[in-house]
Amino acid sequence: MGSSSASGLNPQIDPNLVLKSSLSASAVKAPVRVPSPARMGFDGKSQPKIVEGERGYVLEDVPHLTDYLPDLPTHPNPLQDNPAYSVVKQYFVNVDDTVAQKIVVHKSSPRGTHFRRSGPRQKVYFESDEVHACIVTCGGLCPGLNTVIREIVCGLHHMYGVNSVLGIQGGYKGFYARNTINLTPKSVNDIHKRGGTILGTSRGGHDTAKIVDSIEDRGINQVYIIGGDGTQKGASVIYEEIERRGLKVAVAGIPKTIDNDIAVIDKSFGFDSAVEEAQRAINAAHVEAESVENGVGVVKLMGRYSGFIAMYATLASRDVDCCLIPESPFYLEGHGGLFEYMEKRLKEQGHMVLVVAEGAGQDLIAESLRSMSVEDPSGNKLLLDVGLWLSEKIRVDLANFPIVAVSFCKKTEDANPTYMIRAIPSNASDNVYCTLLAHSAIHGAMAGYTGFTTGPVNGRHAYIPFHRITETQNKVVITDRMWARLLSSTNQPSFLNSHIIEESKKEEESPPTQLLDGENCMENGVVDASLPEL
Numbered sequence: 001m002g003s004s005s006a007s008g009l010n011p012q013i014d015p016n017l018v019l020k021s022s023l024s025a026s027a028v029k030a031p032v033r034v035p036s037p038a039r040m041g042f043d044g045k046s047q048p049k050i051v052e053g054e055r056g057y058v059l060e061d062v063p064h065l066t067d068y069l070p071d072l073p074t075h076p077n078p079l080q081d082n083p084a085y086s087v088v089k090q091y092f093v094n095v096d097d098t099v100a101q102k103i104v105v106h107k108s109s110p111r112g113t114h115f116r117r118s119g120p121r122q123k124v125y126f127e128s129d130e131v132h133a134c135i136v137t138c139g140g141l142c143p144g145l146n147t148v149i150r151e152i153v154c155g156l157h158h159m160y161g162v163n164s165v166l167g168i169q170g171g172y173k174g175f176y177a178r179n180t181i182n183l184t185p186k187s188v189n190d191i192h193k194r195g196g197t198i199l200g201t202s203r204g205g206h207d208t209a210k211i212v213d214s215i216e217d218r219g220i221n222q223v224y225i226i227g228g229d230g231t232q233k234g235a236s237v238i239y240e241e242i243e244r245r246g247l248k249v250a251v252a253g254i255p256k257t258i259d260n261d262i263a264v265i266d267k268s269f270g271f272d273s274a275v276e277e278a279q280r281a282i283n284a285a286h287v288e289a290e291s292v293e294n295g296v297g298v299v300k301l302m303g304r305y306s307g308f309i310a311m312y313a314t315l316a317s318r319d320v321d322c323c324l325i326p327e328s329p330f331y332l333e334g335h336g337g338l339f340e341y342m343e344k345r346l347k348e349q350g351h352m353v354l355v356v357a358e359g360a361g362q363d364l365i366a367e368s369l370r371s372m373s374v375e376d377p378s379g380n381k382l383l384l385d386v387g388l389w390l391s392e393k394i395r396v397d398l399a400n401f402p403i404v405a406v407s408f409c410k411k412t413e414d415a416n417p418t419y420m421i422r423a424i425p426s427n428a429s430d431n432v433y434c435t436l437l438a439h440s441a442i443h444g445a446m447a448g449y450t451g452f453t454t455g456p457v458n459g460r461h462a463y464i465p466f467h468r469i470t471e472t473q474n475k476v477v478i479t480d481r482m483w484a485r486l487l488s489s490t491n492q493p494s495f496l497n498s499h500i501i502e503e504s505k506k507e508e509e510s511p512p513t514q515l516l517d518g519e520n521c522m523e524n525g526v527v528d529a530s531l532p533e534l
C-alpha cells in the first residue's frame with residue numbers, strides 16, 4: 001500500500017526549478033504532532049513557498065503536509081477504480097501542471113507567476129476511512145453556500161469513499177461554542193435549492209487556539225472553510241497553528257464573496273446569481289420611475305469596498321442612467337456633479353434610475369451626518385445608508401434646482417434589494433461553479449496540500465496560497481476599459497478631473513493583482529468561469 005515518496009515539493013517536479021524557501025532541508029523529521037518551525041518566520045507566520053524556473057517562471061506554491069511531516073505514507077487514489085472517472089483519459093493532473101496568472105503576454109515577457117493546478121492526484125495522503133472532515137461557513141451570506149457544502153459532502157463520499165463529515169454551526173465560534181452536525185449525502189441532498197447556509201454563519205469570534213483545540217479534540221483531519229477575505233485570513237492562522245502543532249490536518253479555503261472582492265481568482269461564486277437578481281430590482285425601479293413625471297429610482301446594491309455588483313448589474317440592465325460605486329468618488333452639486341447630470345437627464349427623458357453600491361459616497365455622507373465610525377464584530381466598518389441619504393438629498397436639495405419643474409422628484413423610489421440579492425439560491429452556472437470549487441478543494445486536501453484557497457485563474461482551477469488572496473482586495477479599476485464601457489453606456493459624468501485620472505493611472509502602473517490588471521482578465525471584466533476545467 002503506502003509508499004513514502006512525498007517531500008514538501010512534489011518529488012517529480014521539474015528539476016530545473018529552484019526551491020527558494022528552506023522547507024525541505026530543515027523539515028522536522030518526526031511524523032506526528034511535532035511543533036514544526038520549518039517554514040515559520042520569526043513572527044510565527046509561514047514563509048511563502050516560491051519556486052523559480054527558466055525564463056522568469058515563478059511558481060507560488062501552496063504548503064503540503066509533508067513540508068512538516070516528511071514521512072507520511074501515500075495511497076493510490078481510489079478514483080482510479082471509480083467507474084465514473086476511470087474512463088477519463090488522463091484523469092489525474094500531472095504533478096508539474098501549473099496555471100499562469102497572466103495570459104496576455106508579449107514576445108519578450110518573462111513566463112511570470114504560476115499557481116499549482118488543482119485536480120485529482122495519482123497518490124493521496126489519506127485513506128478513505130481515516131478522513132474526518134469538517135465544513136464551516138463564515139461571514140455574510142452568498143448564493144451558492146449550500147451548493148458548496150453539498151458538493152463537499154457528496155464529493156468526499158462518492159469520489160473518495162469518505163463517510164465522516166461534520167458541519168460546524170454558526171461560523172468560526174461554532175468550533176468551540178456549538179455542537180456539530182453529521183453531514184451525509186442524504187442529509188444534504190436538496191440543500192442547493194435553498195438560499196443561506198444550512199450551517200449558519202457569523203462574524204467575529206475567531207479564537208485560533210480554541211478552534212485548533214477543537215479540531216484536535218474531535219480528531220478532524222480535513223477542514224473546509226468557506227468564506228470571504230476575513231474568513232481566509234482566519235483560515236490562514238488556523239493552518240499556521242496546525243502546522244506549528246505538527247498535526248496531520250489539511251486546511252482548504254473556498255473563497256466566498258458576493259462582492260467579488262477576492263483577488264487573483266477570476267470570479268467568486270454567487271456573483272452571477274446576485275447580478276441576475278439585481279436585474280429584478282432595477283426593472284422594478286425603472287417601471288416606478290417611468291410611470292411618474294420626473295420619477296427617480298434609486299437602487300442600492302451590495303458592495304462594501306468593491307462595486308462589481310453595481311457595475312455588472314448596470315451594464316447588463318441598460319435601464320440605468322447612473323451607477324455609483326465606492327471606487328469612484330462623486331459629488332452632488334456644481335459643474336460635472338450628479339445633480340447637474342440628473343437635471344439634464346430628467347429634461348431629456350422625464351425619469352431616471354440610479355444604481356448605488358452600498359459603499360459609495362461614504363465620505364460624503366459622513367461629512368453631512370458627522371457620524372462616528374462603527375465596526376462589526378469582525379472589524380469591518382459599518383456603512384452609512386447611502387440609499388436613504390441619496391434619496392433624501394435628491395428629494396430635498398435637487399428640487400431647488402432652477403430648471404426643474406415643481407413636480408420634480410415628487411416620487412423618488414428607494415428600492416433596497418441589498419439583502420435580497422444574497423439570500424437567493426445560486427443560479428445554474430453558479431451551481432456548476434460551486435461543484436468545481438468543492439471538488440477542487442477535496443482533491444487538494446486528499447493529495448496532502450494544505451493552507452490553500454482554491455479558485456479559477458484564467459478559467460483553470462488552481463491552489464493559491466492564502467496570503468495571495470488576503471493581502472489585497474479586488475476592486476473596480478476606474479481607469480480601465482470596463483468602467484469606460486459603463487460610462488459610455490450610461491453617459492454619466494466620470495466625476496473625475498484630469499489630474500485625478502493621471503494620478504490613478506500612475507498608481508496602477510505598479511504590478512497589481514490579477515484582477516486589478518485589466519490585461520489579464522477580460523479587460524478587468526470578470527472572466528466567465530462558469531464552466532472551467534479542473
Ligand SMILES: Nc1ncnc2c1ncn2[C@@H]1O[C@H](COP(=O)(O)OP(=O)(O)OP(=O)(O)O)[C@@H](O)[C@H]1O
Pocket residue numbers: 138139140141171172173202203204205206227228229230231232233234235237256257258377378380
Ligand atoms: N485577520 C483575521 N484573523 C483571523 N480571523 C479573522 C480575521 N479577519 C476576520 N476573521 C474572522 O473571519 C470571520 C469572517 O470575517 P468577516 O466577517 O470579515 O467576513 P468575510 O469572510 O470577509 O466575508 P464577507 O465577504 O461577508 O465580508 C469572522 O469570524 C472573523 O472573526
Ligand SMILES: O=P(O)(O)OC[C@H]1O[C@](O)(CO)[C@@H](O)[C@@H]1O
Pocket residue numbers: 139140141203228257258259302303304358376422
Ligand atoms: O449585514 P452583514 O451581514 O454584516 O453583511 C453586509 C456586508 O456583507 C457583504 O455582503 C459582504 O459579504 C457586504 O457587501 C455587505 O456590506
Ligand SMILES: [Mg+2]
Pocket residue numbers: 139228229230
Ligand atoms: Mg470581508
